[in-house]
Amino acid sequence: MLISEKFMELFQVPDFVKPYLHHFVTEQEMELIVKLKGRSLTADDIAGLMNASVYKVRDLLEKAYQREVLNREIKDGLVYYKAADFYARLDNYCKWGNYYVLPKSVRKKLDQWCYDEFLKRNNNFQKVIENDPEYDNCFNEWVLLLSEVEEMIDVAREIRVVPCDCKMLADNCDRPREVCLFFDNKITDRTGGRTLTKDEAKQLVRYTDQKGLMHTGGPYNWREVGPNVVCNCCADCCYPFRAALHLGTKGKWPKSRYIANYNPDNCRLCGRCVQRCHFGAFYYDGTVVDQKGRSRRRVAFNPDLCWGCGLCANSCPAGAIVMEKL
């Protein structure tokens, strides 16, 4: 069997990626994964396997670790390296690699493959479906108001922004992409991205809000333990929302905690809320009304479709929408 074939099997690479393998890994990385054979080994052990000096192997291992070809663990004070898998490498490459060199048709297949893996690997949705009380303890668990994200930024010690992997993979919209915030202990030696000041982070989340992105994050007890992640999401690209819509777990994960309250008496029928709502909760009801001598399409609201993101209330020029706690 060729090294590339053995590598694809061990690294769990889908078959359709075969002609594009060189985008994701080097020849040396493939050899490394094949020689590891699923084992967790030290740099000294791996130098023996690769017939190379420890000095050279350490460089290879560190680069492969940063590229999420390898994972690293410490046991009894020693550093061990183990193969990651294609799912992890794809996540890394779509953010930091030359991902858009790949043809769009291949990127579409990768998005579908990754989305299917996401569903298989995350039991959050299953917990929601089964009403498991532990389901609150998932990443991206809450739909957050912009004001809550600003509070999280206020208490964070360190803030990093990275490209959104969902948007890089899905490429289903033209909204901003460098929008995922990592905080404090969630920042690791391979988070990457740009460090932001609190002011820069607030400017960024306000900008994402203006551009129609909803805010999610957590953990649910961030006021006690500090924030870990805030994502700025849409329903076209972002896997948690796509999955919730597809599996019918609306409002449960990511969890809704607010609902819009619409006062039609104050409404100027400008239609901004209709444009901004990702779920069609605000819509034109098909009738035309006269407002101060001008014909306007009448706006209606279906609270059953509301996820409580606050995008409508943030942009309503008439104060006709307020967010209420569920």
Ligand code: SF4
């Ligand atoms: S954004 Fe406000 S004023 Fe405009 S249509 Fe919606 S509720 Fe009415």
Ligand code: SF4
């Ligand atoms: S109606 Fe609900 S889901 Fe739609 S924009 Fe407003 S708060 Fe978000």
